[in-house]
Ligand SMILES: *[C@@H]1O[C@H](CO)[C@@H](O)[C@H](O)[C@H]1NC(C)=O
């Protein structure tokens with residue numbers, strides 16, 4: 040019988056496939072669109088050489104590359120030959136390894152080959168030289184070794200080689216001088232050796248030559264100065280022992296940045312005052328001797344680093360009058376004479392600008408005048424003879440062991456949203472300030488950026504310029520880009536940024552089209568200079584039709600910042616969909632988990648217990664799925680949490696929750712009895728809490744004008760909840776931050792004992808989601824429930840125990856007032872503060888709370904507000920919360936206290952509470968006695 044059904048199913052399936060195939064063929068015939076056969080064969084060969092541990096390329100197993108949406112393959116239709124052609128191969132950050140197949144050479148229509156930030160090994164096949172349409176060769180951030188094939192020098196349309204961060208060895212081929220359109224050579228951080236070919240000067244379009252951190256030797260070819268467009272020459276950390284900086288480099292009329300740090304160069308410092316727009320000069324860590332040229336450098340220069348050379352003479356006066364200077368370092372030379380005291384006179388300080396003058400370890404003996412630098416100028420004189428007279432000259436500060444922190448405090452824009460604004464949190468929403476409608480909620484796309492050769496030493500003053508620059512390039516409004524702080528300076532003077540792009544304010548999320556557009560623009564280097572910032576870079580470059588034009592890396596004329604999108608970060612919309620799809624395809628592991636004290640149930644058992652999950656058994660609904668009341672075969676009443684199909688929380692969270700809960704035992708935590716993991720069903724079985732959630736009880740009370748919870752009972756609920764959370768913070772190993780404390784997660788058993796539930800999103804720290812299909816880096820968005828989310832966490836994403844304290848404070852306010860956290864658009868904290876301010880504190884106390892001592896109410900309200908302080912550090916620790924609640928309880932008239940026999944802590948002496956938490960008696964420990972831990976709990980009322 041079964042067998043027959045199987046057979047029928049099988050036939051149906053076959054039929055289905057056949058129909059699909061036929062339909063597919065017809066579709067292709069109808070539109071005539073299939074990928075050229077040779078390219079399909081080549082792609083298959085490419086795929087065979089790849090290892091794909093994340094299975095991100097599983098779409099490659101079937102169908103046609105262009106019409107079946109093979110991941111990373113982008114095509115165009117050529118009406119001349121009637122075929123679809125592969126035009127782009129984009130695999131940024133997909134954790135691929137293996138090697139690049141020679142068959143790539145057969146893909147003659149590919150303009151972009153992008154394998155950045157994977158683990159590719161092997162060498163670059165010479166056949167890539169046959170990819171004649173190639174425009175961008177992007178292989179940076181892999182483990183590619185072997186030499187650069189000469190053949191790459193015959194790619195007629197190449198504009199960018201991004202080969203940095205690999206192990207490429209051998210010489211730089213002379214053939215590269217033949218590339219008529221090449222603009223960018225990014226070959227830094229490899230093992231390229233030998234002489235830089237002087238022939239490179241023939242490159243008519245080259246603007247960036249980044250060869251730093253290789254094994255280059257020989258000499259710096261003077262001919263490079265003939266490159267008409269060169270803007271950045273960065274050759275640090277190579278070995279040109281015994282040679283000098285060519286005098287001709289002083290003629291490079293377009294140069295913005297010259298960085299020759301640690302190249303073993305000798306001879307004199309050339310006079311670079313002739314370069315009209317030099318922004319950044321680093322000649323440090325060489326063996327340069329002689330004196331410092333006295334002509335003034337370009338007035339826009341930000342950085343002059345001549346440190347660690349053998350320079351003599353005095354510090355010339357030409358360093359004053361450089362208004363944008365951020366860093367002048369002359370340390371570790373043989374400079375003598377006076378310390379100039381007027382360098383900063385003409386400096387223009389943007390609000391966050393600072394200037395560091397590092398003159399340490401020279402032979403400076405005197406001051407040119409009196410030394411009174413403003414607070415944003417740091418001058419370092421340590422290790423000079425002048426410091427022997429430090430006190431006499433009043434320069435002890437400058438002679439002290441000052442550390443150049445190298446970093447200004449991040450300039451967060453003042454335009455943050457008031458914390459009273461809150462967004463729905465599932466879905467990754469964040470507040471965006473300054474939209475045309477004020478503060479607004481939307482789900483951003485995160486993008487990691489690496490500025491590979493910034494011409495600045497300090498970023499904050501350039502924040503705004505950068506935002507304008509990026510948004511104008513991407514045709515976004517300014518508010519749509521937020522720069523995450525802190526940003527990171529990496530070795531080699533590169534700046535890593537995390538940007539968040541927000542959708543247009545009329546949308547809460549990027550729609551698919553806008554998202555693709557954004558990704559394409561960033562991934563394909565269509566960020567380029569515009570007239571305001573750079574009039575030298577072409578604003579577009581035409582390519583085959585169907586491709587978004589634009590290849591050019593930009594550089595800000597005033598900042599010389601090269602922009603590179605490094606890796607996409609999980610974008611909320613697309614990513615979730617993808618993950619859901621991925622999840623559906625996953626099969627549930629068959630081997631049941633064994634966890635001590637936790638019972639594995641079969642689906643049938645639970646189905647029976649919950650009367651087939653009929654609606655009548657449903658008692659709740661959470662983010663995870665529905666909750667049912669059930670009766671097990673042995674008569675135990677339980678609550679069954681059943682994950683809904685396609686639930687946002689996945690298998691991982693399911694196991695996390697079981698694992699976590701199995702280790703946690705406290706009378707104020709809802710305990711886990713068992714689980715079920717069968718037939719694509721995930722269920723958790725908890726002890727049943729007869730009186731439901733605190734939220735429901737409070738709402739019921741309001742509805743019925745009578746609540747089962749009098750003041751004393753509410754105080755017990757507060758104390759119980761606090762103790763449960765304190766256990767999580769201090770006793771759980773590792774400590775746990777709940778993250779989603781709210782009245783609907785505080786459950787009450789038949790005796791109104793409070794128990795904290797729902798550890799589904801309890802996690803120690805935000806961790807990268809290893810399954811995310813799109814990304815290399817993941818932002819963890821704020822999680823929690825609107826109304827309860829700690830405003831500090833919201834802004835900083837730094838989750839601490841104080842975030843739980845905040846949420847619990849909100850619960851306390853609900854306990855006292857019976858109000859919802861947000862009603863009529865106002866937040867409960869605002870409401871309560873407003874009432875307090877108007878001296879109407881008692882008017883907002885829940886009517887159904889019964890008689891109560893005013894004093895206790897005041898104290899509890901004070902504690903609640905203290906917990907809800909804006910800044911985490913102003914809030915008490917959970918232990919202090921528990922202590923204060925105990926103190927309040929102790930002042931209640933005894934008759935008010937309900938004492939269920941099961942609750943040992945109901946006598947509410949601090950000693951017993953702590954011993955119940957720590958398993959020892961602290962009642963004699965003096966430093967934990969008394970309520971002074973929570974002194975001054977009445978908060979200062981601050982306007983919001
Ligand atoms: C490919 O993607 C397009 C647009 O996203 C969609 O319409 C089409 O159905 C997809 N084709 C296949 C075979 O998945």
Ligand SMILES: *[C@@H]1O[C@H](CO)[C@@H](O)[C@H](O)[C@H]1NC(C)=O
Nearest residue numbers: 141144165166167168169190
């Ligand atoms: C490149 O293509 C040409 C002609 O299509 C062929 O003769 C040559 O062998 C190819 N080179 C490589 C390295 O595949």
Ligand SMILES: *[C@@H]1O[C@H](CO)[C@@H](O)[C@H](O)[C@H]1NC(C)=O
Nearest residue numbers: 171172173195196581582583
């Ligand atoms: C190179 O690009 C130009 C336009 O930018 C195009 O006309 C030409 O066909 C391309 N060459 C190759 C070999 O693809």
Ligand SMILES: *[C@@H]1O[C@H](CO)[C@@H](O)[C@H](O)[C@H]1NC(C)=O
Nearest residue numbers: 305306307326327328329330
């Ligand atoms: C600089 O060093 C070179 C060799 O290292 C030497 O020949 C030259 O005389 C030195 N110049 C000065 C000004 O000391």
Ligand SMILES: *[C@@H]1O[C@H](CO)[C@@H](O)[C@H](O)[C@H]1NC(C)=O
Nearest residue numbers: 388389390391392413414415
């Ligand atoms: C830097 O100093 C200038 C004046 O010397 C002052 O106007 C500016 O506010 C200072 N900036 C900071 C960040 O201290």
